[in-house]
Amino acid sequence: MHNLKLMTWNCRSLKANLSQFKVKLYTEKPHVACLCETWMKPGHEPTFINYRVNWAHRTNKAGGGLACLIRRDVAILENKFTIHRGGLLEVQLISIKTNKGKLNIINTYNPGKNITKNEFNHYFDQLTEFSILVGDFNAHNSYWDVSSTNNTTGNNLLEALQENISVTLLTPQSFPTYMNPRNGKYSTLDLCFVPSKWYPISNTNISGDCGSDHAVIMIEIRVKPDCMTFKTRQRWKFETGSWTNWKSKLKEHKTPSNNIQENYTVFCKNILESAEQTFRKTKDTCNIKYCKPWWTKECDEAVKTKSRIKNYFRKHPTIQNLIELRKAEALVKRTTRACKKQSWERYASEINSFTPAGQVWSKVKSLRNNFVRENNPLIINNNIITDPVSKTEEIAKHFQQTMSSPKKDNTHLLLTLAYALCDEDTEYNQSFTKYELIGILEDLKNSSSGNDLIHNKFLKNLPDSYIEFLLHIINQCYNKSVCPTEWKEALIIPIPKPGKPLSSPESYRPISLLPCTAKVMEKLVCRRMEYMLERGNKLSYCQGGFRKKLSTLDLICNIENDIRKVLIDKKICILVCFDLKSAYDRVCQMGLLYKLAECGIKGKMLAWIKEYITERTFTVYYEGEYSSKKTTTSGLPQGSSLSPMLFNVMMRDIPTHSGVKYTAYADDISIFAEGDNQKDVLNIIQTNINEITRWADKWGMEFNVNKTKAMIFSRKKNIKKCNIKLKCMDIEIVNQHRYLGMILDAPYLTWKQHIKQLKTKVLSKMNILSSVSHQHWGADRVMLLRLYKSLVRSVMDYGCIFYDSSSKTNLKSLDPVQNRCLRIAIGARKTTPVLSLEVEADILPLDIHRKMVIMRYHARVSELPHWVPAKMNLFYENKVLTKKKWSIINVPPLSVRVQYAYQEIETSPSKDLASDLISPFPPWLDLTKFVEDDFMSSTVKETSEMEVNQIFKSNMENKYQQYLEIYTDGSKHTTENTTSAGMIIGKLDVMEKWLLSPYITVLGAELFAIDRALRWVLENADKIITNKGIVILTDSLSAIQLIQDRLPKTYRYRIFGIQNSILHIMTKMKICIQWIPSHKNIIGNEIVDKIAKDAQNNKFSTLSRIAKEEKVREIRIMTRNMWQRVWRNSVLYHNKGKFLTNIKECVAYWPWASNKIRVIETVMSRLRLGHAGVKQHLLRFNISNDDKCECREVETITHFLLECPIYSIIRRNMKTDL
Structure with missing residues (x-):
């Protein structure tokens, strides 16, 4: 630990000298910096790297102002301080913790007033044995400055100092803290007072100047401030090694044993040992970077020159030398300002369309980043805790209380659970397949690792043997309903809640990090459970949270629609928005398992979930320290992939009274009722609230009454005040409330x-x-x-x-x-x-x-x-x-x-394309067995037609012998803007072709053809039952990849329809969709390609529903057409913006409008817009006296660029250069 370093400085405008002060601050790195005469205004304060600032602005007039900068690793304590009534001093107090105890630092400024002895005594009396008083006192006295003439303030200060023997002046005699800019003479205005017993362990010195006429003073006291070392978790630096090396260093694992814990330990140990040999880790400490990219050699030279001239002026205080000093000071300001501007311009210019997206968003994030590390003590029962270990333990205790609830009598649930845990004769209780595991691994994101440091990148790059090993461990856990110890341990990182006091453990939100391997297992279980719940319609139709393709907007849509109908019909509607207290952490685990059993989740899955969510532990990591392990008795694992779906199951049976509607997005619950009579609606709502309260008590939930709000919507004028109660407490009825990100305003919903x-x-x-x-x-x-x-x-x-x-x-x-x-x-x-x-x-x-x-x-x-x-x-x-x-x-x-x-926009509304939220294909069925894209191992483009045809014939003989071959294709004619599709079955002489909507894409046409082929198979299944199977051949690899996807991002309606058809056909015969290369003279593919193109000559289009993506494209095109009409009409009507219509006839994107050189880009834009600095334009806004050019013609943009004879030579040279 270092001695306390304190900086004090009268800056005489912090804004004017900010650059030089930052360099000094970041070089010296004092624990505390006390500034006076900052001359700052609220809302315009600068920020400082690794420093928090307490401002004390002068509010009644300009000038003055104080600031205390405290390094963020220093612990700040609360303080009590009284200002002298009617006093003239500007005073500010901060308190920090040291090894000697609480240290008070008082920052003071005298704005040239005569300060009385009583006022000085008032502050000296408040100085404890651990206090420091610094500042610019504007006090002259020969006691501390031999050459000065005593003034009233100086005499009063000396008398007050003599009466307080416990306080000593630390500032040496004739200490040159201020230079008179008129004569170059130095005086001692900035003083420092310390406790008498600290005088031997303290010293002070001048540390140059930063542009002000006051020197920067550094004070060092041999006490140790309580400074925290900023620590962080180590992370893998994957860029320091290669995955090939990592795989090569992985040990060959032995045959897995029957001991799950032993297998998992070997799995993790091998991965980490190989990682240690391949990749480096980040440090476990955070080094604060005091960035000064704008400070250049030119700035250093200017400052050195100024210091040299200043020292010469001090020895030879003449008018000429004073003028030279002023010039040098001005040069410093100009140089630093110019360098700072150039540095920022270079930084901003790097954010352009040619910069990689990752770098751009990294820069933007740095501009928006508000997260800083600070040493904030906790206050528990009026006890101040600054030790990181103790703070971490207190936060862990608070989280444990939140995640533990009183045990309830659940004996009535045990019989049902015991029966459900025994039921295993279901498909979803089968062992997981390699196909399922690979699908999960491919979708893993680069999220933070848990305590075991096994990152998702390791799992995504596992060799095949280790994928098999992981699958074996997962199936062992699933079949035996057990978990490795590490899977039930969470690492919690406390994150401060915005706007909350950091001294309270309740002001922190737990962010839980779980082992990535455990989350893989969770995702496997969740995918199967989601399939069972969604396909079985086990969740409420009013639940919108954590469900595929549903969003908060869908729930707001319900509320908005009902409120609008109430206002239209002149009825009354009451909306109540509930707030669940610690919703995830208070889930009754036994109750959740009971509800899962009610939903049909039984056997191995239910048993494994029971094992996973019960008897869990967690450790808190805060300020580089780990807490002891804590246990939880209730709630769901934070950060778990499984928890959102489990929470939905817990909330599925919220009771609703007749006439009451409800919406639920996770723990955001609202109920609303409408009617003609306020009293009747109130009774309905109150009855439902009572039922919900009983439901919450039954399942261990608790509502926060203070955050639960009610609103009344109606156009009726005789709305009376009413009382709505929740647990015998009144729910506040408000006119505004934020629900799911939207602020609803009663009674008319005006937004x-x-x-x-x-x-x-x-x-x-x-x-x-x-x-x-x-x-x-x-x-x-x-x-x-x-x-x-x-x-x-x-x-x-x-x-x-x-x-x-x-x-x-x-x-x-x-x-x-x-x-x-x-x-x-x-x-x-x-x-x-x-x-x-x-x-x-x-x-x-x-x-x-x-x-x-x-x-x-x-x-x-x-x-x-x-x-x-x-x-x-x-x-x-x-x-x-x-x-x-x-x-x-x-x-x-x-x-x-x-x-x-x-x-x-003159188009028809989107048609109903109702489809399920998830794929109809069960997760345990391998889609790639029915949809194949592995036509050949080599690249198709590099293979000749003859070789491709040979491979095709070989595949058909080996894989699809005696299969019925169906060829499909889609076609798009760009010039005619037509889309078509075709299908042929050569053996049966079946040929069909369809002319489709012009808004359907080529991919949409390919999918349409495949869908029609599958429908034809279903309709004619009895006729083709003699065939061994069906193979549909398509040359669209994109279509194949979409059909293989269980969560397609596009064409969901069409993809789910195709997958559903495959499911029906596979019960009757074998079915496969096979990709084949296009334009390789495969006869069937060439024929269907001609048929599809020929369909563009059909007289009538086939009535086919346009997919969502194609409808959105149509909407975009038609909207832009409408914008074109509106723009043209508005220009004619308002007579504004006509100049651009001469250059740009229609609304369209012009890629050439952008230029790497910003000034060229803006100049060209202004010229196209007709608002440039020519005199005709300037005259309109009274910026010019006339509109004449120097050649006495009207100076328009056209005249300036093309006609003015003054610039004829320049134009001629430009044409030559071009």
């Missing part, structure tokens, strides 16, 4: 408050765009527009399908946000018309964009099952509502607004 807060939220993100762009330097327009879409518009997009129903005034308040971002991105002037701005940037106006998002959401919902409430609202309950008349007061629900949006 006004949501839009207001949304605008505030995106302002900080807009600043990122401003900071990395300029007219002459910075990121290019492609990257800036990408940042706008990612950081700003994405935030505005969430929930815009709902708040689009707000008033035009509210919605218009968001337009300036986009307008400003576009001006930043393309470098346009503020005078540029918005119409031209949007077209130049190729960004839709926000009102049109919101309509497109609404239609895209409608297309997404079209693929959801019929039972999803959002699907019912948008597709089945809008026929009556469309006949009503709408107004600003009578706002239509989303189901009606969708129809109007489609009408505006």
Whole structure:
């Protein structure tokens, strides 16, 4: 531990001398820095690396101000301090912990006033035996400055010092802390007072200057501040080695034994031993980087020159030398300012469309990063705890209390569980297959490892023998219903909750890290359990959390739709939003197992889940220390892949009274009821709340009454105050409440408050765009527009399908946000018309964009099952509502607004494409056995037609002898904009061809053909039963790969239909879809290719439903067509933005509009937009006296570039160069 280092300095404007001070601060690295005369204003304070700052601004007038910078590794303590009533000193106090105890540091500034002895005594009396008083006292006295003339403040300070014998002046006599800029004379104004017994162990010295007329003073006291060493978990540096080397160093494992723990230990040991020999690890300590990239040699030279001139001026204080000193000081400021600007410009210019995406987002993240490490003591029962081990243990105790609940009498559940644990005759209880394990390993993300340091990258790169070894361990665990000890241990990292006091353990959120191997096992179990729950419809249709393809928007859609109908029908609706206290941590484990058994989860799966979630332990890692192991008696494992689905099972049977609807997204639960009479609705809601309370008590759940809110929606004027109770306590009835990220406002649901807060939220993100762009330097327009879409518009997009129903005034308040971002991105002037701005940037106006998002959401919902409430609202309950008349007061629900949006772009709404949430194929069935893409081992492009045909004939004879061959193909004619598909069965002389919608893609046509082929097989199964099997041959590898996927990201409706057909056919005969290469003269493929192309000549299209992805493409095209019409009409109507129409006839993306050189990019944009610095434009805004060029013609952009004779030589030279 080092001695306490304290810096004190009168900065005389911190902003003016910030660069030099940062260099000094980052070089000296004092534990505490006390500044006075900062001259800062609230909201404009700078930040410092590894320092937290306590500001004390002068609020009544300019000047003054104090700041204390405390290094983040130093422990800060609470303090009590009283200010002298009517005092003139500016005073600030901080307290830190040292090996001697609590140390108070008082920072002081006298703004040139006569300070009384009483005021000095007031502060001296508060100095404990461990206190330091520093600052600029503006006190002159010969006691500490022989050459000075005493003033009133100096005399009073000396008298107060003499009366307080326990305080000593540490500042040496005639210590040169201040230089008079008029005569170069030094005086002692900055003083330091310490306890008398500390005088022998303290010293002070001058540490140069940082641009102010006061010197920087360094004080060193031989006490040890309580400093924390920032530690972190070690991570593997995978870039330091190769996976080939790692695999080669893996030991050959022996034949697995029957001991699961022994097998798992060998598995992990071999992986880690090989990793230690191949990859390096990061250090376990965090080194703070005091970055000064902008400080260059030029800055050093300027400072040295200034110091040399300053010393010369001190010896020879003449006017000429003073002038030279002022010049040197100005040069330092100019140099540092210029270097800082150039450094930032280089940094910002690296963020462009040619920079790798990872580097770009790393830079953007660094601009937004607010996470800092600090030494924050805990306060437990008024006891201050600063020791990292003790703090870690206290946080662990708090988490243990949260994850433990009183034991309940569950004897009535034991009989059902005992029976369920014995049932094993089910497919989902079979051993896991290698196909399942490989599918899980391929989908693993690079998430943090658990305590065992086995990272997912190790598992993804396992050789085949180790995959078999891992599968053996997993099946041992599953069949015997046991787990290795390490799987039941969690490592918890406490993360501070925003806005909470860091001195309380309750202010930390547990982030749990589990062994990656355990999470692989969880995913295997979860995938099977999800299949059983979803295919068996065991979950409530109102649950939207942690379910494939469902989102928070679907639940908000239900609430918004019901509220709108209530307002339309002039009824009343009461909405109650519940808050579950520590929802995951209070789950009753026995109750959960009972509910799983009710859902049909029995046998090995139930037994393994029981073993996995019970009797778990955890260790807390905080500030580099580990707590002792703690046990849990309730709850689900945090960070587990299995926990979300288990929590859904726990919440599946929330009771609902007749007339009450509910939505649940994880632990965000809401109920709502409507009616004509407030009293009746209130009774229904209260009855349901009572039922939910009893349900919660039964299963060990607890609601937080203070965070549970109620809202009343109605257009009725006679709404009375009412009491809604939860556990005999009143639920607060509010007019605004945030639910699933949207702020609902009662009683009319105007979304006004949501839009207001949304605008505030995106302002900080807009600043990122401003900071990395300029007219002459910075990121290019492609990257800036990408940042706008990612950081700003994405935030505005969430929930815009709902708040689009707000008033035009509210919605218009968001337009300036986009307008400003576009001006930043393309470098346009503020005078540029918005119409031209949007077209130049190729960004839709926000009102049109919101309509497109609404239609895209409608297309997404079209693929959801019929039972999803959002699907019912948008597709089945809008026929009556469309006949009503709408107004600003009578706002239509989303189901009606969708129809109007489609009408505006002149296209039909998306058709119902209802499909299941998950694949119909059971996880334990290997899809690759039915859909194959392994035609040949070598590359097709490098193989001749003759060889390909030989391989094809060989495959058909060996694998598909006596199979019925069906060839399918899809075709797209780009010039004619037509899509078609075909199918042939040569043996049966069957040939079919279809002309499809022009919006269907080639991939969509290929999938359509395969789907029709499978349907033909199902319809004609009796006729072809004599064949050994069916093989469908297609040349679309993309289609094959999609069909093999259980979680297809696109064409889900078509893929699930194909997979379902395969399931039905395989019960009657063998079926396989085989990929074959295209354009290799395979006869059947060539014939079907001609048939598919010939189908483009069909007179009528086949009525086929367009997939969601194709509908979204159609919506995008039609929306842009509408934007084209709106833009042209608006230009004619408003007479603005005409100049751009001469250059750009239609809205379209121009890739050549971007340029690597930012200044060229912005200049070209301004020229196209017609708002450049020519006099005709400047005259319109009274910036120029006339519109004449030097040649006395009107100076327009055209004249300036093409016609003006003054620049004829320059134009001629430019043409020659081109």
